[in-house]
Amino acid sequence: MVAIERSLPETGLVITPRLVLGILTAVIAVLVGMHVKIHLCWYEDICGPSRSFDMTYGYLFDLGSELSVPTWFSTVQLAAVALALVVAGAFAPTGRWGWRLLSLLFVYLSVDEETDMHGFWSKHSAGIQVSDATEGFNWIIPGVLIVAAVAVAFLPWFLRLPSRTRKLFVTAAVIYVVGGLVMEGLGGLTADEHFSNPAYLAVATIEEALEMFGISVMLYAVLDYLRGQDLAVRIAD
Template identity: 30%
Template sequence: MKFQIPLTPGAVTQFLLRVVVGLVVLSFLSQMTLYFLPEYPSRDYFAKAFNVDYERNIPTLYSFLALLFSSILLGVIAHAKNLDSCRYKHHWKILSFIFLYISLDEIGQLHEKLVDPMRNLLNATGFLYFTWVVPIGFIVAIFLLSYIKFLLHLPVSTKKLFVVASALYIGGAFGVEMLGGYLASTTGMENVSYVIIATIEESLEMVGIVVFIHALMSYIKTYLGGVSWNIYIQGKNTQPTEIQNTGIATISELANRKLLK
């Protein structure tokens, strides 16, 4: 018996958006209970477990998996481009490794280790209170400038989705983060205003990644033949169970067509 599960962009995007909305709503409501409801059993536990601005909890695990999935999709494209000898194959590979690092950073909060040293060095307050935005922002600026030609060579639909995803993610990670830093340095982090800003920041980042995943899956579907997962279940008088992992159906055709070199 065989089941085929097509990983269509629309289905995956809808699923991820539902997860994001659910996590954001649970996070905000659990945080509001800390300020407006009397204490009840496990209140603090749930507030920490679902807080999108907290470390090592359910939203962090989701973000790690979403970023890791992005890295895998980029790796699949990079592999196809390598077979096709595309001149931008290394750009796809580098993107895959970058998202792998970001996923590890998300689960390990590596960038936050820069905050205290940079804060002491710059004596930072206000919008630069979360001082990791200074060195990381500089690196991101260089990266964006170096990828302009790569972006311009992409199909129009993919290009637009990449721009939207970048604007959402960077706008949240840097723009709204700086506003949150200003509030944290002036009024502290234990107030409703900061909770709202932090929720907006994390929401933009998560939605940005969903848009990016949609862009990658749409690109794979349109230009690389799509992705599907075939599952074989053993029955009577059948061969042993075999699982065929995610793959590109028309990768050999791609090598001959040399799309988007």
Template identity: 30%
Template sequence: MKFQIPLTPGTITQFLLRVVTCLVVISFFSEMAAYFLPGVRSENYFVKVFSVNSERNIPTAYSALALLFCSFLLGTIAYMKNLDSCRYKNHWKVLSFIFLYISIDEAGQLHEKLVQPMRTMLNATGILYFTWVVPVGILVVIFLLSYIKFLFHLPVPTRKLFVAATVIYIGGALGMELVGAYQASVAGEDNIPYKIIVTVEESLEMLGIVVFIHALTSYIKTYLGGVSWNIYIQGKQTQVTEHENIGIPALSAPANTNISR
């Protein structure tokens, strides 16, 4: 018995948008409940499990998996570009490894370990209160400058989606982080404005990743012929030599070869 699960851009995007919406809404109302309802505290199990401002919970797991999925899609594209000897094949590989690291960082909150040493070194207050944005911001600028040629070699629809995803994600991860840092340094983190800022920040990050996944799956479908999972389940009439197999078949020939290499 064989099942085929295509990576359809529209289907994946709609599913992820529903997941993100549910996570953000549940997180926001759980935070508000902890702030307004008597007997409900921020240490409440439900709040900790669903709050986007907490670590190692459901929103964190989702974000880490979404970033890991980006790494997988980028790795798939890098594999095909390597077969075609595309001059930008290494750019795709580097992107895949970057998103793998970001996924690990999201799961383990590694960047948070930079906060205290950098805060002490810079004697930081105000918008630099969460000081990890300083080294990360520098790295982001260097990365963007080094990928300008790569960006302009992409098809126009893919390029627009890449830019939109970058603006949305960085706007949340760095832009709203600076706003939240200022609020935290002035009034602390246990107040409604800070909780709203964090919710907006995490929402933008998750939305940016959804847009990026849509860009990658659309690129694979349009310019690389698409990709799908085939699931084979051993039936009663199957020969003994057959085994259960779950795998990803080779990508078909590019559907549109009119693309810069």
């Protein structure tokens, strides 16, 4: 049973923020490694003894696929952040509304990750286009505006957070936004008709890796905040 307790528990396995971040980082490294290996087999014919697996089941580990293990992993990560934010809001001495609203934002991001809801923005931003290749990336423009609006709305609440928590939140946000917006924009500029040239594939890989790691850092940040409030998550004996 998982429990959240005030002060460090005397029994059971304590789930520390560092442990969570370490495990998630290791999983991300494995997923990125699998993705690179599969793409080398698909596009460069460098397969080795796993050719049959890579050709048949490789799509399950393709970072660019919506129906894949990495997408499921990111969805679960985002949902975990949303849950951690709800817990933080329940125990926060002040500014509970901020934690709760932020949790709703991460619920949306989790749903978007699984359903590709940002495709809606692409369809409704058809007039914002740099070249024909960027047609599927039109959502970036409204995405930037939404990020800016959210940042401004949360600023008063954010400034009241502990200094360490603010720094960790900024770190997580920068990593995630660089992956989700900056690298996505570069992907739109480097993409070819089939989304298979080396430059685009490299940018897309970095993009997805940064997004996953940014979410991990955010989860670490919230768990670290809870620990700073003398709260601990443990698995009971």
